[in-house]
Amino acid sequence: MFDINVLPTDCAQKRAANACSGCGAREHSVCGALDDRQLDRLDTLADQMTLQPGDVLVRQGDPANHLFNITSGSVRVYRLLPDGRRQITGFLFAGDFLGLATGDTYAFSAEAIETSTACRFRRNEYRDEVRNNPALEAALLDRVTHDLAAAQAQMLLLGRKTAQERIASFLLDLPAHDPCRPGPADHVRLPMTRAEIADYLGLTIETVSRVLTRFKTSGVIRLLSLNELRIEDPARLRAIAEGEI
Amino acid sequence: MFDINVLPTDCAQKRAANACSGCGAREHSVCGALDDRQLDRLDTLADQMTLQPGDVLVRQGDPANHLFNITSGSVRVYRLLPDGRRQITGFLFAGDFLGLATGDTYAFSAEAIETSTACRFRRNEYRDEVRNNPALEAALLDRVTHDLAAAQAQMLLLGRKTAQERIASFLLDLPAHDPCRPGPADHVRLPMTRAEIADYLGLTIETVSRVLTRFKTSGVIRLLSLNELRIEDPARLRAIAEGEI
DNA sequence: CGCAGCCTTGACCATTATCAACGCTGGTGG
DNA sequence: CCACCAGCGTTGATAATGGTCAAGGCTGCG
Missing domain, CATH: 2.60.120.10 (Jelly Rolls)
Known part of the structure; x- marks a missing residue:
């Protein structure tokens, strides 16, 4: 303080x-x-x-x-x-x-x-x-009350989702919270480091990095820079987030 | 409804x-x-x-x-x-x-x-x-606000604690919430099934069962029945819950 | 007595963590 | 201006925690 x-x-x-x-x-x-x-x-x-x-x-x-x-x-x-x-x-x-x-x-x-x-x-x-x-x-x-609902959603994520599902969910949810999003909804700003993403999702930085690489390789996302990416296939990402793939 | x-x-x-x-x-x-x-x-x-x-x-x-x-x-x-x-x-x-x-x-x-x-x-x-x-x-x-604080504690549990730490934390927290506790604080009533404990802690029923058996074998708890147990060594259980063992 | 539901235990497996090396990038100082 | 360094990120090899599958036991009820 x-x-x-x-x-x-x-x-x-x-x-x-x-x-x-x-x-x-x-x-x-x-x-x-x-x-x-x-x-x-x-x-x-x-x-x-x-x-x-x-x-x-x-x-x-x-x-x-x-x-x-x-x-x-x-x-x-x-x-x-x-x-x-x-x-x-x-x-x-x-x-x-x-x-x-x-x-x-x-x-x-x-x-x-x-x-x-x-x-x-x-x-x-x-x-x-x-x-x-x-x-x-x-x-x-x-x-x-909103925060509590968000916390319950996060408990579901932490308790029951795979690494891939967690990161997909994270990428989909983040822009809705961040009023600084520079452009369209498929544009995701990541002001936090990989370590912070990992500590938010209950993973390690290595797993975060590997899953992002896999998403990139499979064409679901495109990394614009370390701290910015674009969702190329929102429907697919949503399916992954809900465990439907 | x-x-x-x-x-x-x-x-x-x-x-x-x-x-x-x-x-x-x-x-x-x-x-x-x-x-x-x-x-x-x-x-x-x-x-x-x-x-x-x-x-x-x-x-x-x-x-x-x-x-x-x-x-x-x-x-x-x-x-x-x-x-x-x-x-x-x-x-x-x-x-x-x-x-x-x-x-x-x-x-x-x-x-x-x-x-x-x-x-x-x-x-x-x-x-x-x-x-x-x-x-x-x-x-x-x-x-x-209370519920939100509890939810944050549960996020820490789900994201960062081991199976053993989760179950120790659960056994320590449960009596404080349940006004039906029949006797002393070291007495834990488990009205829920193993499946419900597992789904609360982000584990499987097998893991819950195994960890409870390990706690029982090491003398930290005593199973009075399937749905009731006694904490024999609260200090040890607290240490386990906080990751100090 | 037998069955159903729940729990426990064991063997094996997979996801993710850990450990390690390397690459990129941006800032700083020679 | 370039070289170095620190911090962060990526990638690979290996390990371990916890999950999955399977079998068997206990308990309470009809």
Whole structure:
């Protein structure tokens, strides 16, 4: 929490992003949204901060004093085992919400993947605000419900899908979450490393690399660069993701 | 939804259970609770229903018309892949909450494991009630946040733990969720079959059976019956669960 | 008593992890 | 401007965890 550059600003970017904040689903429209007056009120509570790659938003075990709204870039959320094994539980993008905890401490860590910005709220102030603002609370409930549904889908992936199915699912889901997608839907931006993809999918970097190579060789995808690819055969990829091949 | 015996009653059992409803964490005390007046108000909206083993509360893909509060027994919540692979995303016990969905249809199925009871609410009525009752909404948000934290812990388990670690974690966590535990904390009731444990932990029944046998042989647990066991060496089991052995 | 369903155990196999070497790329400093 | 290096990614060989297939045992119920 100390290596972050905090700039108090009007938090303007959040506004555009807020409509689908915390949304783990494909259908952004169903997310709870707030009107401009409510967002103005929220702005007075927030600090805008700029994050460099690797900067820490939240550390597992630290007191849960803040909540965040990601306004640009991307963030990894993860849990660790004592021996260092890491499970990334989610990637967050502009509009996503972070930091709800049930106890006094965070049960997860969160770090910026690329240069990113976020709005930071003090937990107490935010909680009071939520209490006095039913619309905000409803939006929050909607987001958390979305996240829970996404988490259940990820459990299915981790518990029952093969490596090939996991990576196909990942490539299909990622663009829906990332509002930064530069062009058409078949274009996938991968701001994260292979190690992060592996830790998200419960695989090793070698397996991720091998499966991507196989997809490339079989013409399902085309690698534009290390961090960008195009889905050449979406139907086939969807079939693979659902275990129909 | 058709094979369920619905009995409109005052839904009294829910009251005792409600204090920790939906709670996926060890610390039941942090869960949002409602006072008696609020519960009375809720009772007027609910049908009490009795479920036999295998009875369906919710079917994946069906319109999301209801919400449930489990009042006794146990329920499995799961997702399926087209070829029948199943991932159980959670076991619910008395006091747990079920049925929040973001879209118009359920993204999961839920069935009774043993003879159980539940309170059923019409989604629209419940939503209106929530809108007019901030305390209820806050309690709901708290529960869903708990569930989300539990889901993240389960992702770590499914993505990064070995079979042995998964089963140790499962045996340690289960009693905290099950208010029916008959006696001391080292006593574990297993209302579910080996197949359900396997589908919850991302393993096969054979692996579950083998690991339980190994734990038994090494003296960490003692099998009292097929569906009941005692943890003989909790410290050792905790060490196994965290990968320290 | 016999059967069905669930569980356990064993033999074998496959997917994925591990270990190792090499290649690419981008940044830095001579 | 080029060479080197570090970090990341790819590829290959081998190993191990857990899955699959198969047989047999236990238990409860009709």
